[in-house]
Structure formats: structure tokens, C-alpha cells
Amino acid sequence: DQQVKQNSPSLSVQEGRISILNCDYTNSMFDYFLWYKKYPAEGPTFLISISSIKDKNEDGRFTVFLNKSAKHLSLHIVPSQPGDSAVYFCAARANRDDKIIFGKGTRLHILP
């Protein structure tokens, strides 16, 4: 039973344009949502998070949007840069002291 779903295995975006990565979840108990970035042969790197009391959180080029009623969140990267090419994992947890559940990831390719 997959509680966090990333339905797009891959996404290609032109350099300079906006990248939008989507994520859906099923567990209404999730209170915190996180995005991680992963390069091959490295560990995941934390990017940005949002709590359920907010609908938007922004950090530089990265913005996460949360739609609780739709159980949907998205990560926007603008403008996209070559170094953004990586696998992006959406994750969620029920509270600060609970395990973190990950989606299967979306591989983002930034095209020159």
C-alpha cells in the first residue's frame, strides 16, 4: 500500500524554464511533507519542507505547494538549472517523531 505516490517516473525540462514535480498521498494523518534530491551514488539531500498548516513554502528557486483537500503537493523549481538534474523524492510523516515515508521518485532531466 503506497501512501506517497509520485506518478511521473521522469520529467524533462528546458534549462531556464519551470520544473513542476507532483506528489499525491493517501494518509490524512500526514502533517509534514518533505522533498529530497538525490544524485547517483550519493545519499538523499533535504531540499524543502512544509507543514500541513501552510499551503506554500518558498526557499530561493524552490517552492512547495500543499493542497490538503486534494492530498496533493508539488515542487516548483524556477528557473531550472543543469545541476537540478537528479531524482527527486517526495516524503511525508505523521508528526515530527514518526517515520518518514518516501515516494518512488521522479527523475528530472534539465535539457540545455
Next chain:
Amino acid sequence: NAGVMQNPRHLVRRRGQEARLRCSPMKGHSHVYWYRQLPEEGLKFMVYLQKENIIDESGMPKERFSAEFPKEGPSILRIQQVVRGDSAAYFCASSGAGTWGAEAFFGQGTRLTVV
């Protein structure tokens, strides 16, 4: 301030041997999580530990796998009698109690190959 340290980075074991994977959390962190990533798959939760306690082991296979996080020293993920299907990347993450952002920080992983 060192990040999460995992060792070894690469581990090769023959079928039937034991594998021991170590994880030292970030300084001040008391929560450790272990995840497994199979080729072309996402990160699967295995176990969540606090010092000397297993909080959630719902993702651990029932046999051959065990984990500990002693009062002193690193967290250990132990796989007994390894089989080919155990070949994967194993990631450890740590977090502090009450971290507002709720994020956990990951190590570089241990790549286990069973031959």
C-alpha cells in the same frame, strides 16, 4: 560539524555470510532511520530507532535482519545469512528530537553486493 557517517561505503558478501552496516548520526541527533533502495526503486523504510530503543520496525523483514542503536557507538544494521536479493543500497538518516522542519539528514549509503 560532521554529517551522518555510514561505513563501509561498499560491502561485498558471499551468500550465507553476515553483513554489518554502521551509521553514526549527526552530533546531537538521537533518532536514526534505516532505508533500503533496490535498483530503480524508491526508498523503503526499514526501522526507526532512538537510543537503546526500537520505535518502529514495521519495514524490517521478519527474519535475518536486526538493528540496534546502543547508548554508546553507532547504529548497526545486521543482515544474517545474506542472499542475492539483499543486494541494495542501504541508507541511514538521523534527526534531532523536536526538529521543527521535521527533516532527517542522510548518509552516503552502503552499497551491499551479495555474490
